[in-house]
């Protein structure tokens with residue numbers, strides 16, 4: 001199997017070709033979409049066979065303009081070659097792809113996490129010959145504290161405010177991080193409100209009975225019915241933005257609300273000040289450096305390709321640990337095969 005980058009991550013076998021997480025709509029014989037984050041899907045689907053999970057298919061229906069053009073498959077085969085998905089533990093519906101043939105076994109992680117966050121099946125690494133792995137946090141600078149300890153600390157802070165009649169605003173990306181936050185914090189208040197993309201995506205997931213969605217009131221409805229004034233014990237979930245943003249400044253001034261930001265980048269002590277929020281917590285839907293290394297060790301492949309984020313740094317670290325690792329770039333095909 002040959003792995004290279006040419007407008008998309010490409011894997012070519014003896015007599016088959018696959019493109020992974022292509023954001024362009026050009027024709028490929030076969031495409032795999034690991035999850036529905038916008039940097040992994042196109043705006044228009046290519047007219048071709050598509051391997052993706054049933055949940056990502058539902059999300060694609062809402063995110064692309066030509067959904068009917070796709071031919072969707074949960075698993076796929078071409079002669080003796082099989083393409084199978086398994087949970088990548090990143091966001092709702094996210095999967096890794098496992099390709100097995102007489103040429104060997106390849107695993108493409110997409111975005112990945114091996115932490116158990118209570119509502120998603122974590123990625124479980126398995127022995128393979130070739131591993132294509134994300135490296136968003138692929139530097140030793142990024143090692144997250146335990147998920148449970150961070151959640152506990154945030155829960156205590158949130159409860160403290162609510163007990164003192166101070167409402168809280170919990171900010172996290174509407175698809176992925178938000179479901180993690182709902183799972184961890186929504187039980188702390190009876191008054192759960194969502195704003196903008198959070199309400200929209202949650203409603204979509206709720207209608208499809210997808211795990212991770214919860215019952216919530218739309219912010220617009222809460223505002224129009226004066227619900228926000230009737231009680232101060234509310235939690236508002238919103239997309240992650242700067243606390244200087246007009247909407248958040250308004251919430252602080254009008255309701256004395258406290259702002260919480262949740263991001264892997266909150267490991268940096270300056271993050272809270274950069275985002276102008278009251279509290280920030282380092283939780284992520286990606287694996288941290290140690291977890292990426294653990295995936296590589298358990299997969300024990302002959303060849304690793306690093307993609308997304310700190311590709312060069314992570315490949316260099318992997319080489320130090322005795323792996324054959326190459327950052328996937330336009331140069332990779334040239335370096336690897338000629």
Ligand SMILES: [Zn+2]
Nearest residue numbers: 035037090111
């Ligand atoms: Zn993602």
